[in-house]
Structures are given as structure tokens and as C-alpha cells.
Amino acid sequence: MDEFGKLNEKVKDRLSELGFKKPTLIQRRALPKILEGENCLLIAPTGTGKTEAALLPIFSNYFEKNTEEGIKIIYIAPLRALNRDILNRLQRWEEYLDIDIQVRHGDTTKYQRRKQALNPPDMLITTPETLQAILPGSRMKEHLKAVEWVIIDEVHELAESKRGTQLSIGLERLYRYSGTVQRIGLSATVGNSEEIGDFLVGSDRKVEIVDASSAEEMSVRVESPMPTEDDAELSEKLNADPPMIARIRRIRDLIKDHESTLTFVNTRETSETLGSKLKFWDSDFPVSVHHGSLSRGFRVSSEKDFRNENLKSLICTSSMELGIDIGAIDFVIQYGSPRQVKRLIQRVGRSGHRIGGVSRGTIMGTDPDDVMESGIIAKRAFSHDLEPAKMHENSLDVLSHQIVGLSLDGVRDLEEIFSVIKNAYPYRNLSRDEFSEVVNQLQVQSLLWLDGKDIGRGKSSWKYYYGNLSMIPDIKHYQIIDMVSGESIGSLDEEFVVDQVDLGVTFICKGEAWRVVEVEDDQVRVEPTKDPYGAVPAWEGELIPVSFRTAQKVGELRSEVANHLEEGMSEEKIVKELENDYPADRDSLEWMISYLHKQLDEGSIPTDENIIIENYENFSVLHTCLGTIVNRTLGQILSALLSTRIGASIGLNTDPYRIAFRFPEKEDVKTVEETLKELKSEYLEPILKKILGKSSIFRWRLLHVAKRFGAIKKDADFSEIRGDRLAEAFEGTPIWNETEREVRLEKMDVAKLEQFIELLQNGRVKIETINRSKSQGPTPMSLPILNRLAVSGELVIPERAEREIIKALKRRLRNKQVKLLCLNCLDWSTVTRVRRLSKNPTCKNCEARLLALVPVRKGEVEKALKKQRAGKKLSSEEKDSVGRARDTANLIITHGKKAITAMAGRGVGPATASRILSMQYEKEKDFYQAILHAEREYARTHRFWD
Template sequence: MTLPPLFSDWFAGNGWQPHPHQLALLAARGDTLLIAPTGGGKTLAGFLPSLVDLHLNPGKGLHTLYVSPLKALTADVGRNLARPITDMDLAIRVGDRTGDTPTSQRRRQRADPPEILLTTPESLALMLSWPEAAKMFSSLKRVVLDELHALAESKRGDQLMLGLARLKRLAPGVQTTGLSATVEDPAALAWFMGAESVLQADPGPAPDIALLPTLQPPPWAGGGGRYAVPDVLDAVAGAKTTIIFLNTRAQAELFFQALWLANDQALPIGLHHGALAREARQRVEAAMAAGELRAVVATGSLDLGIDWGNVDLVIQVGAPRNIKRLVQRIGRANHRYNAPSRARIVAANRFEVIECVAALEAARAGELDGEPRGPGPLDVLIQQILLTACAAPFDANALYAEVITAGPYRALSRDDFDACLDFAATGGYALRIYERWQRLVLRGGLWQLRDPRAARDLRMNIGTITEAEKLKVRRRGRGGGPLGEIEETFAASLSPGDTFLLGGQVLRYDRIRDLVMEVTPTPGREPKIATFSGLKFATSTELSQRMLRVLADPDRHAELPQNIRDWLALQARFSALPRPGTLLCETFPRAGRWHLVIYGFAGQNAHQTLGLLVTRQMEGLGLDPLGFLATDHALMITSLQPVTDVAPLLTTPGLEQGLEDWIAASSLMKRSFRAVATIAGLIQRNRPGARKTGKQATFSSDIIYDTLRRHDPGHILLRATRDEARRGLIDFDRIADMIARNPQIGPRALPRVSPLAAPLLLELGRVRLAGEGQLRLAEKMARDLMEEAGLNRVRGDD
């Protein structure tokens, strides 16, 4: 295809020239992955072949299917498509099919679909389960997959690739285009979607990115970045429109509140994150599109390609943890191909300054990070098998041949496929006696639903996103009062007797009954685990290694602020700086306790797991461990006895065995099993007329898990659960990689706390505070500790 005169005139009438990659994609044949910078016209490039083909060859029926990870992005694309269609008076209907689409509109689409349909992976899976799916998609010519890199990082991407394999069977010859701006390995992403070629656009001008200058230096410990609120407000006042990104919803809420309290200029500022009601998010999106807000505080809900052309500044508060996430967020500013994006970063504490400098360096160099993609998960495949049966009876050989055309499932063995099919049909060996899990039956050589009415329940439970549950925390005993809530992912890592902080109190975990954690306050004790915030984004391996290279090279310290340079120089004189190839481990006494600090740079989740495993070994050696603190960069363990030789505690075989013992004693596997069982359809959270409560789902899944462990330990869901727990919750592979990357142990026996470890001690003692008096006491404790570590001489602290 070439660009028809109507389209050439439209570009010229708007003062534009088609970008080379837009014309190249118009002429491309076969499946293609397009990588173009934010603002480079990726979306128009993806739709241009469809608009041209529908102009030259008008016809009824669904022509193009667009899939994005966000409903908000789908709505934004619909608005942007309306312009060329209206301007050129094209006879093309565009519709959307998401969870927000009214029922009446969905019903019309099934009988008379628009030429272009915008949807999400979950809604596509639902449409493919309809009996009329074969008829609806038979006319399909093109599929556009937007922000493909974001989808590929989760089970939603695996689900989408299985759906794409089905579409290619229903509409032979359909052409697929993947769109992405931030890809660390284009060949791997192309392989994932089955693309035959990769088209890379000119990257455009280099971004204008730097640390945001602040009147106060970052604090030694803590997070949130609220010390920089006046500086952020000044930056907002000097820009047209600003997006202020934070890493979690809680941080976004707190920072938004702090901005409003300090907002003397009454700048209009909004808040946007996934936990807000749809109406609230839509009001903010509409206000931003209309230019009515000067800033919006947001989380990952605005990471992807919503096009607000008046945004000219992005501020990232807190270390980005991931280079790709930073680049993605930077691209939201000056959403134009020929204008450099402008972004500033605010480090939440002084350790984060080093991470931010490393991330900025990587972003300027165009180097991205990413975890390797594993094989397609089996629970997602089981869901696909059941949804296939909802649409029509199927032949097992044909379905297997279809599934292995999907990138994540190319290496799927027939034995594993048959095990998934057997589970979908009967529940497997230990559950086949129960009629409720006998869902498929073989008739005339084809598998079909045993009871057609089951299709409704299966469709109501489509999806791969499992919501995080919270547990209420109460004092144990009659009349025990409520103390708050904790994330279930954190509770799953605890064993009875462990202590943790909540609301400024040290609590001992006793037991869980009916989704309530019963605890006993233990005043005067230090918590074994000093944080209760659950699992967060961990700093990527690539970014951690960049940090190590910055730390290890004194010549690179010139890139850091003066107070950070002084801090690191003092650390180098007193102990040593972390460096690649050697695992720095410090031991020192303080206040009658011994402290071991391991600078692993493996991420908070991995360090938390390492802390649990190492303290178990220390208990066996009689070293009396009291607790630990895990951050993204280091692990600090407190004990009554000194660790004189850390190397035996860090052998991979010993840690592997400890992992097995810990998993057996914790509720981690049960938690993972519930997520896997929900995706695989064993546990149905949604039922007609009611939603199953978390308590009911937990009770059901725990009984099934115990039954399978006793009677069918090789069950396909137990295999999937183990893979899920190891990969997604405990990051044990990162621990093994950390040990492999650092064959040398660098022990340092110190007489007192080191400059690098002092902020960790502040984190260890950090509790929620109320009142100015207690706040001043905390500030005095920080000053005293910095004096002890010799950090009173570091500039910028007075």
C-alpha cells in the first residue's frame, strides 16, 4: 500500500509530513514490531494501514482489532482516531469493548461489530469465548497490540498471545502489528508476539533529564520525598502542565496531601491512580486533556501512552527502580516527535540519590533493563482451554497445534498440555471424584462443556489479575481490639512468633483465623521484620549493577552532589565501598547488639527472603538473631552473638535447603496456590448474584491445597504454584544470581557503625510518629546516630 491522495492532503493540511516509520509500516507485509519513541506517532502508524485499506476497500464487518493494557488508553485512542476519520469523512465506525462499555452497546457489537474495535486482553478473551466468535472475527484483517512491552511483563501478555493464536485460526492471513517505545530486547519481544520483522524508528532528540535541585538535602532514611514539596511546587509553577509520578498509591496520596497543604498559589492539582473510582479518574483525565490542571499526581495508571500534548514536565518522586519505567514516564512530557522530553527526579533519601544518578545515566545512554521472560504459565493455559470449550467443541490435537504457535507456549510439551486438559476436564487425579470439577467431556472425538450452563460462571471469572487481599490485625484474646490491616503478601512470609511493626507498636504474630491475624503486643522488643508494607517494585538487576559501578569508582563520584561524595569518601576510609565481584559484608557492635550488613543490591524482595533464610541458619548456630531489615540495596541482621564468618551462611545449597524448610513452614505456598487456582478456574471468585469473599476463597483453596499435597503431590496446579512462588513472591533466583556474581566475600569487622550502614539503623528504628515532640525526638536520634557514624562532618546537614 501507498498513501492515497486523500491522506497526503490531510497530512499537508495539518502542516505535517508522514514519518518514515509510518510509511514503512504502511508498506510492510507480515507481522511487524514497531519501536518508536513516545510522541513519534506510533498509534497513527499502527492504524494507518487500516484506515487506508478501509478507504480503498470499504466493507462491513470487523476489520481491525486494537488491544491495549489500559481502559484509559483505549478511550484516549478512540478520541484521537476520531480526528482523521472526521477530517477525511471516512465511512469507518470505531467502537470500544472494555469493562466500562454499557451492556446494550456490547450486545449490538456481537450482532453488528464496528470496523475498528478497541479492547483489552480480558475483553478479547471474553469475546473469543462467545459461540458467535468464529463469525464475528472471520472478517478480521489486522490486529494492533499497543504498549506490547507492558503486556509482555505479566500473565496478561501470555493470555493475549493465546488469544492472538486463536484469532489467526479464525481469520487466516490476519496481519499483526506490535507497538512499543521502551524495549530492552527487540528480538525477544518480536519472538514473543511472533513478528517476522522489527521496524525501529529514529529515536528523536535526547531527553532533558536531571535531578531536581532542592533547598534541603534528602534525608538519611525514609521515603516519600516530602522534604522536596516546596521545590516541586516551584517547578510546577514554572511549567505549563506537570505529571508527578510516585511508585505506590499510598505515596501518591501522601504526596498529594502534602502538596495541597503547601500550595499557597492555589495551583489546580489533581490525583490519579488505579484505586480511585472510574468517575474520579475520568474527571481528572478530562481536565488534563482540556488543560485545566497545572499538575496531576499519579502512579503507574498514567505510565502508558495517554496523549496530553500540553504536558511539558515530568517529575519522578523516589527512585524509579527500573530504567524502562523511568524512560516510559519521561516520555509523557512534550509528547511530540521533534521536542525533547523534560523530566526531573527527586530522590527520597541519600541512598536513592546514587540510584537516581545511575538511572539517569542509563536513560541518557538509551540502555534499558528487563527480566528474562519465562515459559507460558500453565494456569493461564488451563483458563484458555476452558474458554475455548465455551465457544464450541474442540479437537485436542488441533488446540495443541494452535497453542504452540503462541510465543510463550512454543516449547510446551504435549504431556504438559494433556495434563492441563485433564485438569480442565476432571480436576485431576485427587479431585475427579467431585462432580463440580468435572467440567469437560469427550463426545464424538471433541471436547465440550459437560454442562453448557457452566459457560456463564467461566466467563465471569476471566482474567489473570488476582486482587491482593488484606488481613485485619487484632489483639489476641477475648475482646481483642482492631489494630489495622496488613497486606496478605506480607502475612504469607511470617511464621508464628515473628514480630513486626504496625502503627508504631511491635506485635508478635500468633495465628490467622478467618482472615484475621491475631497478635500480641510485645512492648520493649525490637521487631524481627521492620517493615509491613508488603512486596514492592524491586530495583532491577541492571540498575543495581550500574549503582555498584558508580559506588566503586571514585572518579564517578564527581557526578554526585557534594554531600553524597563526602559520605562515600568517609565510608571508603572507614570500611570499604561496595564493588562488582565482591560482596561487602560489615559486622559491628552497637547498644549491646551485633549487626551484620550484607550489601547485596538484589532488591527488597530478595533481601527479605535472604534475611529469613540467614536468620534460620543463625538460630541453628546459636547466634541468637533478633531480626532484620531488608531494603533494595542491603540486608541488616541484628543478633546477640557476632557472626565471625559470613561465608558459610551464603552458600547456594544451604540457602536452597533453607528455602524448602521455610516454604513448608509458611503460608506462602497456600497464598500462591490460591492465585493460581483462581486463574485456572478451580476457585471461582465471581458467581451469579454474588462475589465470593476473600475468606470463602481462602477456606476453599486451603482445603484443596492440603488435599492435593496429601493425595496428588505431582498435580499440575502444585507445579504451577511452586513456579509462581519461586519467581513472583520470593525472588530466590536473584539471591542465587547475587552469589554467582560475587564469588568473593569482603568481610569488614568494624568497631562501630559504618557511614553506609547508619541510614539502615535509622530505617530499623523508624515507626509512625504523632506530635511535634515525638518528631523532634526522632530528629535528635538521627543526629546522634550520624554523630556516632562520623557523618556530622558531611556537608549539607546543618
């Protein structure tokens, strides 16, 4: 066991018993540095022994010291599932080394918490939020004074979120209790490792970067299999186009050819689609879906089945990126572009973890743009050209929470609080003015009070602190209801609804296009549409952003191919040349080159130095290779300017390579080029300032920041709060400033956009405009944004013929539950389905036909009618309900079941039903069409009714 160097002999003996003969690369490099007490950031792929690299030397030093009572080691992981994994892995050490290891998180029982407070474990495995919860505790505070080592797992993941920002101050608060604490961070490969190291240890402390990641140990290839005749035959059975079937077939083959495969996708919907297609093809195929929206029980069961080799693959989202232990993995499939280099390395890095093993995977390109992007990302991965992690610096809502937290820790002096916070890396540049403004805001909210240079706290301080331990906003979900069939077809996150959904907006869900008819309470009511133009995928809000650098590289690749094509080089020769530069198969490269050739034949190819404005009908597509966030920023600015210019609102849609506008009139498309050419870099900030505060996404974020500040109750609902009042209440406060900082960091990139506008102004980037007639149609490169289709542009939107829509409506109305009440005897009523009624229903008690349609679950109408019959005076509400009941009865006497069918429509009352029933219809479908029209009108207008 000499390979394990200066580790304690007892630790070495246990390693020998467990069968560990030699350390992995990360262990070999990290052990001596950690034994010497240095702060370390360990960077290596998942499954290479990072956890042991951190813990073995800590256990070794633990035995060399006569440590005091209390918690000595804290292990912080961002997921509870990781907590469980670590505990399971360490149980084989616990008894042998006589070290008490326990877990504490949100699910820990009161009994367990009390036991830990009375008899603390030697090592505590916890989450960032639970660390926040125990810091002010009177007993736990004493136990934390013994802490000598802190390990932060997945530190790169935390560094990009407010959870990590909060943790950075939490670690400084821990430092106040225990003095010098050795900090060890575990990370996947990152683009700014030195900054992540500084984030880990705080300002002005040293950290050793121990990097054992190597792209030489990774093998990745981009594939795009072309469909065969068999795929064409199968496409009808699986309800997908032949190219997608070809990809599914290849995925099946790859899963069969390997022992255990993770199949990564970028969205929950894609995982469900792929999983269902594979299962529909073969119900016994050993795969399961895994994503964050599934229940914890289902996810844990799938993980166990995969670990026990009952499943050969999990079709998963980023839920499997982090190091949850699911056993050995020998291959990774990435379906669609991974969109980021670090994502690709993280995902493919989950495979091939044996000594000297190679991580192997393939990217399944789903369209020619996807192939180009995937090829660029794979190439960048081999050269370790990763995107840097973006941190939340000087986050004011986190600051407010931690100021209160420090007061609960017993710190009263504002100078000391400011000093502790400045030691956290994200707050190294915090100004005294920003700090004072937050303290004043807390005083205004009565969460703290000032006494000279000291602060005090009260009961409200404790309630606020413990009510806001989590920096993750509570996201409301909206059910998508097909108003034709009445069925739920999925759900949308609140942020997507706030940012994208308005009346008339078209979006994609489950492979079909839907138009929004109504947004009410927790439902988005929609109708199917045959017009997919400008449609937004329902899952766009969760898509990983493509960086400016990757998009520019795609532009460079397009330029290279365009030059070859213009020089007359054959496609075959271009393929051979690109094969030497990009890890992609021939099918992928041929598909991509053919796509660019078609674009060149019909116009020009947009590149990093040549942007194209394509006008088609009342659409204008701006082809710009600027990436997700820069294109979104430019799109919002241009949209605001264009709307002002033409005096009407316009539709906007963006992706990493295109910005699409939908105008009310065809001639409006000409304004895009004029507006873009007039735009100057110095205009950007003033324009953004003007439009930002009015945007729905800003106001949605404002609500959540206000909650984290404690200025609004945690259960406040965006749909119940007027956005303008919210804005008026907080404009000019730290709450407003923090919202602006957050939205700019996550949703905008003004600096990169300014660079682009300057290049445009000095002629380094050219603008070309092409106009397409209706007979020509859009160019190939405009179709991805004008005709957005679900699952990375693959499922063809089925044409919902009118008869199918009417059929679904008829089915819903026939199955609608209704209640009939006899107005003659008032002693008989029935609750039944419309389809069960006779053509002319009668009372089963007195045989009268005077039947009223009344609410199913309320008895107010019956009470009012009996009250009226007894000669008692009715209230105005009672008179209205009695009058409405008589109106429905008159319609049923005249029209029978047909009247009941009409009034079964949503929002169709007796007055509307009377108009529908008074018309003569040649065909039955026309009658149902009239009901559908009435439902649409109700959905569109009823919110404005008094």
C-alpha cells in the same frame, strides 16, 4: 502531503484538514512497512504518534480493499481508560472515513453487546479480557472471521503479565477464524525488543522492529537540594524533616516554572504524602493526587482538570505511565529513584512531545543511596541499557483456561489444540507431558472429558471459562486499626499481610512505626511503638524491584569513590570527576560522597566485590549489592539455615543493598558469617525446594493459581483456608508446579544467586565482618534498613509518649457506645456514650442501681431475663448470658462508671474488669494502662480460646 507517502488520498486529505503537515519520526519509519502488510512492533515514547503510525496505513489499506461484512480491525489496550482515549481520538476520523468504530469491555451494556452481535462495527476497541469473552460467542465468532488487522497497545506492559500470556493464545485462536492477520504492537522502549516482537506475532512468524526511541531526545538530571533555615522553620508546620521540605520546595518551584508537570512517585503512600504536604503549605496550589486506589470518578476528574490546565501537576504513580491522553506535558519530576531504567524512560518520555522536542525531567534523590541508584539509572538510560521484560513462559493456569476456551470454540482434537497453543510465543517450548498433565487435571475437575484423542465440554466448562476471564487476582484489603485510638490508619494489600505480617512484626505506615497485635477477618490491629528497628514499610509489596545489574553498578560506583577517598583525594575533586560521568547536581554528589566518607571513617564501604557483615546488638546486616530479588532470595535461604542452626525464628528484612537479621540473642549474630561461608551454589535448589512450599507467600499464590485452574471457588478467602491443607491437596499437581514457577519468576532469582555464591567461593568476592558496640551504634549504611522510615526514609517517626497513648485510649473509651439494662424492673434500658454517664448511674424508671452492661445490638439477654422471671427453663447459652449480665451489674453497683469504662475495653469482660478494678492505682493513667494491657492480652490470645 507528499510527506505521508503512499497513504490513500482520502486519508491524506483528512490529515491536511486536521493540520498534520509532516509525520513524526515513528510515523515516517512505520507507514511504509505497515502499508506493505508486515507485522510490526513500533517503539517510541508516549505522545509521539504511535497510534496514528499504526492506524493511518491500516485505514489506507482498508479503503483499498473490498472487505467483507464483519469486524476488520481490532484495537486491544490493557486499560479501559485507554479504550476511551482511543475512541475519542478516532471520532474525528469515523464520520469522514465512514467507518464504524465502537468500544467493548466489561462496562458495555447488554443492549450494546446485542447490537454489536447483530450489526458488528468495522473496528472494535477492546481489552484482552473482552477479546477472550467474545471468541467463543456464536455470532461474534462469525464477525471475527473478517479481521485483517490487530493492534496491541502497550504490548511491553502486557508481555510481562499473565494477561499477556493469555492474550498470546487468544490471538492464535483469532488466527484460526480469520487466517493471516497483520499484527501491530505499540510499545515504550524495552530492553529485549526482539523478544517482545516475537511475543507479539507468535512462533515462527516474521516481525519488523521499528524503533524511534532515542535517549538523545531526553534530558534528565538528579537533584538533591540541601535544606535552608527557611526549610527548618517550615518543617515543624508541615511535620516533615528539613531535607524533605527542601525537596518539596524544589518541586513547587519546578511546577511553577513549567506549564504542565507530571510528578511521579513509586508508591501510593508517597503520592498522598507529597500531595498533602503541598496542599497544607498552600491550599490553592494547583496539584492533585492520582493513583490506582482512588475512585475512577476522582481520577477521571483530575485528568480532565489537568488537560484543561486547571491543574499544573498530577502527583502520580505508575497509573500515569501508560498513554492516557492528558494533553501536553512539558516536564516530569521523578520523586525518589525510578528504580528501573525502563521506568525512567517511560515516565520522562511523557514530556516534550512536539516535532523536534526534547523530553525533560529531573530525579529528586531522597537519600545518598537513592542518589547513587538514580545516577546509575540515568546514565544507563542515555546508553539505552534497559532491563529485559520477564515473560510468563508455559504458564499452566493460563493454559488450562485456554484449553477449555478452545473446546468452546469448537475444537475437539487434542492435537489441534496443542498445535494452536504451541504457536503462541510463551508456549513455544511447552512439552507434551506438561500439556497432558493439565488436560488430566481439567478432567479430574470435571471441566472437560476425554474421548480417545478428542475432548468434550459441558455446562461446567462454560461457567469456568467465563468466571476466569481475568488473570488479575482479586486482592483483599485489610484495614489497619490502631487498637489504642480505635481509628483506621490505612489499609494493607492481602499479599503484604500474608508475606510480611505476623504477631509482633513492626511496620511503617503514615510515617509511624506500628507493632502487629492481631490479624483477624479483614483487620490488622496494631499498637504504636517507639522501636522502629527491623520495621518494614507498609507499601513494600508494591515497590518496583531494583535489578541485579543496577545494584552491581551502584557497588562499582561505591568502589570508585572508596578508592579515591583512600588515596586521599579531596571530596571537591571527586565531585568534579563524577560530574563528568553522571547527570547529577553538586548538592547530590556532595551528599553522596560525604555519606560514603562517613561510612569509611566508621568501617568499610560495601561494593560489588566486597561484602560486609555488620553485627550490632542482636542485629546482623549483610551488605550485598545484588538487587531486590537476589537479596530477597539469599535472605530467605540464609534465614531458613540460621533458624535451623540456632533453633529459633529470626526476623528478616531485605532491600537492594542489604539483608538484615534480628536474632533472639546477641551471640547469635556470629552465625551469619559461618553460614554464608558454608553455603555452596549446589545447595541452593534443595534448600529452596524445602522452604518454598512452606512459605506463606507460596500458599497465598497457590490459592490464586488454584482459582484460575477452577479447582477452588473464585470467592474463597485465604484467611478461611488452612495453608497446610491447601498444600496437601495440590502438591504434585500442575497447580503446585505453576505456583512454584510463578513465585520463582516474580520473587526469586536462583541463577544470579548461584553466580554470586560461586564468586564468593573462588574468592572473587571478599567477606569482611565488623562488630559495632551499643555506644558506637550502627554504621551510616546500616541505618536505612535498621531504622526504616516512611516515604523513602524521610518522615521522622514521632516519639509517641506514654501520655499520648493513654490520652488516645481514654478518648476511645469515653466515646464507646454502651447499653445499660435495669435488672430490677427489666423495663428500662439506654444506649449512650460512656462519657455521658453519671458517676453512679441509676435506672430512670425505678431508680435502682442494678444496671447490667449488655450487647448494644442484640436483645437475647433481655429475652433470657424475662424468660427466667416467667419461670421458664433456660438453655445453657441463656444461662451464661444472664450470669454474665449479673456479673457486670455487681461491678457497676460497686464501682459505678469506672466499671463501665473498664468493660468498654476490647475483650475486657467482667472477670478481667474485676481484676483491674480490684487494684489500687496511684494515678489515673495506671488504671488506663491496665485496661490497655488487658486489651493486648485479649488480642494476643483470644484466637486460641475454645
